[in-house]
Amino acid sequence: MVAQQTKLSAENKEQDLALAYLRRIMMAPVYDIARETDLSYLPKISAQLNNQVFLKREDQQPVHSFKLRGAYNKLQGLTDEQRKNGVIAASAGNHAQGLALAAKSLGVNATIVMPITTPEIKVNNVRHYGAEVRLIGKSFNEAQQAAIEFVESEQKTFIPPFDDPDVIVGQGTVGKEILQQLADVDVIFVPCGGGGLLAGIAVYVKQIAPNVKVIGVEAEDSACLKAAMDAGKPVDLDNVGLFADGVAVKRIGEHTFDLIYKYCDEVITVSSDEICAAIKETFEQTRVIAEPAGALSLAGINKYVKTSKGNEKLVAILSGANMNFHSLRYVSERCELGEQKEAVFSVTIPEQKGSFRQFCQTLGGRAITEFNYRYSDANKANIFVGIRLSHGAQERQELVNILESSGYQVQDLTDNELAKLHVRYMIGGASKPMVKERLFRFEFPEYPGALENFLNTLGELWNITLFHYRNHGAAFGQVLAGFEVAEDEQAEFFAHLQALGYEWHEETENPAYQAFLSQKSE
CATH class of the missing domain: 3.40.1020.10 (Biosynthetic Threonine Deaminase; Domain 3)
Known part of the structure; x- marks a missing residue:
């Protein structure tokens, strides 16, 4: 009897929490600054996929991303003293721009800490909206740590990008609009990084229309939600892919995971090539260039329909369109592989x-x-x-x-990622036999001195036999490097690799390397 009462009490608390989110989302004051975005029908894709496909156009927001909703809702809930002292956040992307504009509209001083690897266009956009930018650290984690320290030393209020009830409420207004615009929708596909948008939409939709499926879509190389679902709790990923930088999150939020776990129906992961194909499809239908994270939902639909019954009303959320222009080369090269x-x-x-x-x-x-x-x-x-x-x-x-x-x-x-990213641009005949060559792929941070650091750590000690570098406008470039390493130097070499501090993968046995670039015996 006691156990049954405890269970009922827990269920009542969950229901009360869900209803509280529902009421707050319905009353959220985001439309002081955000707009109700269009839900566009995509006739060509619909015909191809034998479903009715719609695109929720969050690229139409003033900052070309849904992030404005959550940031503004969070600021609206601050006390007068908190507003007076100002706010701070760590971000290299859409959260930074959304917060900057929200703060400007409310007369609040905003400080954004960004890694020094952040592309200049994003830095300039944030400054354009009136926020102070502080470039600190070579990674998001270093920037975030600095922001947290400023919270203590300057008495500022930290504005999280996703793991906060007020932010979740703001993002949930996207779900409210979808149900108003398409009451008989069957499935809503939501991009997921830290989970704020997915949590907000899922908790709202399941209270109003529990028959509507809500599916989260992740990049397969940063699938922190899938990892959390498998573990039953948030866990840290060992590595995070950087192409879809808007969802490149190492660990799902605690608040967001609790809601997603209860109200999200399914999680789909998609590859970078599939994302590129969705970017191309979005452009062909709307003439809008979605950023990689913004195209996740449509990529998820493309995967979902392969095993679905067909003839459903499917909504993809175009969550952002702040594409770095230099990334388009990569998209163009890879989209047909994704299709x-x-x-x-x-x-x-x-x-x-x-x-x-x-x-x-x-x-x-x-x-x-x-x-x-x-x-x-x-x-x-x-x-x-x-x-x-x-x-x-x-x-x-x-x-x-x-x-x-x-x-x-x-x-x-x-x-084969090595073949598509490097080898196809390097084919020119294999090298002659020498001391054993070993091949490695690195994720290379784009900041002043990074190449020099690489060469100081490895290049002065071992002969570099092969080097190929590709940058696609992201904070990290991709480097392929070969080294002449004698058998008795293996342990020392790997010790220096660890000291380098860059993400690396050995590719010596990769079939693309063996076929085109490895040493051939005479």
Whole structure:
């Protein structure tokens, strides 16, 4: 009896909390500054996916992101003394801009601590909205620690980006608008980083329309919600991907996870290539360039419909459109892979006259999108080839079977990150045998002196045999480096790698490297 009463008491508390969120979301004063954004029907995508697909256009907010809602709602709840002393936050993205504009509208002094790796365009945008910017640290964690210290020393109020009830309430107004604009919606797809938007929408929607499914969508290389769901509580990710920087969060929020765990129906993860495909689709339908985090929801829909019943009303939230222009090169390179309209292979062909023509004939008229080759062997050649697809993954496997049955050695590199990010730009023949070469991929912070630090730690001690660097406008670039390391130097080398402090992965056995760049015996 006591256990039953305890259970009922807990359930009543949960219901009271949910109803409190419902009332607060319905009464939130966000429209003093935010606008009710459009819910746009996407006819082309709807026809392709055999569903009715709608896009919630949070790119229409004054700061081109939903973050304004939560920031303004939080500031509205501050006391006069807190407003007088000013507010502070750590952010390198949309939270910074949303808070800056919200604070300006209320006459509150705002300070934003940003990592020194933050692109200048974002720094300038925050300053444009009237906030003070302090560039501190090489990472978000260092910037956040500095902001927390300023809270104590300057008596400012810290404004969290997601893990706060007032912020969650502000973001939940997106869900309120969706139900008002499309009462018979079947599924709402919500991007998730720290979980503020997903928590707010889920707790609201499930009180008003419990039959509507709410699905969170994460980038697979920063899936902190999925990790928390598996563990039953928030946990830290070992590594966080940086392409979708708006959702690059190492640990889901405590408040947000509690709500998501109770009210979210499902979590979907998507790859960077799938996000790029969704950015392209969004542009083709709306002429808006979504940022990677902003395109997550549509990428989630593309994955969901592969196993769904069809003919549903699906809503994707375009959560932000603050795209760094230099990132578009990466998106353009990867979107067709994400759409499964291109495949990339390593193929071994005979080193003889007419072999290229014969290979093309084997493809049966399929268009070649990329062809990389350089002579390196008297008998055979490895080519890196991109091929246009019309029927996705099924055709990709069929193509592998056709090539192998024609006597070619084939390796499918379509899902090989090293091949897509580095090797396709480096093919020029393998090096001659030497002391053993080892290959590593690094995430390289974009701040003054980072390259010098890298070279001081490793370059003066070991010969660098290969180096390739790609930056796509993010706070971190991608570096591929080879080193000449003798057998008796292995332990010392790895000790220096650890001292370097950068994220790294060994790629010496990667098939793309072995096929095109590794040393060949004579």
